[in-house]
Amino acid sequence: MSDPFVVVGGDAAGLSAASKCKREDPDRDVIVYEKSEWISYAHCGMPYYVKGEVDSIGDLLSLSPAEVRERGVDLHRNHEVVEVDPERQTVSVEGADGTFEQPYDDLLIATGARAVTEPIDGTDLDDVFTMHHMHSAAALRALLTPPEEADDAMFDAGYVDLSELSEYVERDPPETVAVVGGGYVGVEMAEAFRGRDLDTHLYQRSDRPAPPFGEAVGDEITAYLDDAGVDLHLNTEVEALAGDGSVERVVADDGAVEVDLVVVGIGIRPNAELVAETGVELGGSGAIVTDEYGRTAVEGIYAAGDCAENRHTVTGENDWVPLGLTANRAGRAIGQTVAGEPAPVGEIAGTAVLKAFDLECGRTGIIDHDRAEAAGFDPVSETITAGSRSGYYPGNAETTVTLTADRESGRLLGGTIAGEDRAAIRIDTLATALHEATTVEELERFDLAYAPPFSPVWDPILVAAKVLDGTLSA
Template structure:
């Protein structure tokens, strides 16, 4: 193999890089190692598969192995890269058959993603206890929820699925009561999914409100929405223990109480997979993710990193940040593929733009919302929250929309914001994301020429209303 570009990880970042590289440098070799069997799947779609909105697991796949091969990419599944030797420019590989070998590289991309953390909770070997960060887990949960005589095995219609695990869970007695530990993205989306499957759902959150990165206003609206749809929400309630009997989940214990359950999903966070670079001296950043520059380069020569295992530069702070989200991974992978092929391409900055849905409630967030984080980044934050209509008041479908904007007191620069409402609230966050990446002030934002028509927005869009109020607060301070 001549001048090989070696990629570790065959999901969003890895295959985006390999595909772009192959198009830009057709005469060079590219090999992609993937330790498992799954490639190029939509992680964010898994709760909707479990709920049943997505009928087949194959609907969540972006590329099949055969499609990857047709692109001229040497994809090797069941090959785990266990070590990197940057001096010799080679990686050590172990196969599922027990073989080991080394692979030289001219350029290496580490795109190993992240994995679910379980905190103090051990879910291994316990029927009915799950994390959700891979397709096999989604298939197992879907099978476990169904009555044994009603489960449709064709829903898990991908050859990569762990069929033994699916069959084991499909044979279990269907659950009636579920506990979700963690009120973040996974917790909120799974609460809706499990409620949609008819379960009695209890959602536990350690802090005082759900979705902490979105702020208290969003968390309170989401909690009310979940409660209204039959989910019991326990905020300010850390779970102490998952209680099992006969290797099946039996209850969750919290404080002096104990809630009988027959399904538990732990969603307390993820961590980057960076262990294969142990001993290399690579620099790391927030969350111990691999530190990268504007082109995705690491501190090691000819080694790049992208996706959930790597940092990116935050457009508001100018510092390294960790944002394990799909667009960040895909965009960085594509840029690195172009760079390695000979066209230097920035991976792009981030502002932490994210959206989540909770039944009829839509939520979005961007930038710095947390006051301590803003102060630590060198800002003096001023925050205002408004409630405004999503459409003209006389037009059917209008709904109350809460917008929070945060600006720096001295410069007036917008540094963060959130939005929540039942009528197309989430998509509005993209306007604010654009403003943050452009470095706009609150005053400049207020003067934006946003579209107006009664079915879509009032004359003053909720974002502009919030900007007016925030500008008033800034003017009052300056005077």
């Protein structure tokens, strides 16, 4: 074997690339270095594990180390790549036995992203968590579970050090918790905490949670959080977390609240520092700029996943939208390219879904008017509410749809949706339309399925398209 394909990072993008390359080119050396012990895990499932809807943390693992090695991939956990030398085509790797050099023929940077905690003071206190690593999820589950109900099976993944969890398992669960940040993590963790009947405070610096989902969806999420008993602190800036060793208070511009535990979910930042001095170009987001095949500005170096930018299907410009499908899809394509058959990583639309108690939310494309104008569009939006099924059929629920289009061309730019009855999955229709540069007039003529148990004759998306098309035509 020769021409090693070296992958830095053993999660979605990295292992997708490694597996695909080895499958297509079995004689190729494929080597993966992962700085932690965790590989191939479902980050998005962690709030549901903390809540208790997922029994064991092991259920969140997609591949075990043994399964990766069975594929012929040379996997090294607890090995951190600390330097890249493009001229010599080597990486420096730190492991338990010291530092060594690894040559590469092709190199994939799949280092992901990390949770942001600054500029909030006190995030280093005990009982302050971020939800960007499985250790945090395990510790939270242990802390929230009454000692008499704790079971080793909850932590059965092969990686969890039970001795590190013992201090959490032996303590009584907290009574009052705070979540700082009202994005995906914040809303999901608020649900997880309320699901355990904890007094829950949610802090958000803007006037609505989940800002990327727009005003209509944000208002509905607010109502659901309020109805569920979450104490909302909107338009509120958290200044510090305070306590003596462990967190005891959240100090914000609306006053201080006594708490037993805090989750900080104010955003993530791409892990791109590894290549900052190599000639690899970084975009305005701080993530790595890539082309349609995941290639960077340096020959032989690729990037994928949460550390990389991708081309946005609406603007045609590079954008950073760190999501699981984007990482898996790009990694797989790069693995095929490295194996000798070039495959594009695909464009992104920023399609995402979010659950807030019984409310399902979806978004795709560009809905923010300022962002649309910056991209050269003249945005127009309309919001409608329509039934999810035929009105006479049981289970019908109000569904709110917002569509945004360009006034001159009529092109659909983006949309959001919210409702209790299969609302989120409807966003895929809009995502498909965006990838085909569909106009609102064309969307209105989509031949969507109808039957009383599934949809009214005019699906809510078609109703929204009719209304917006009328506005554009006026």
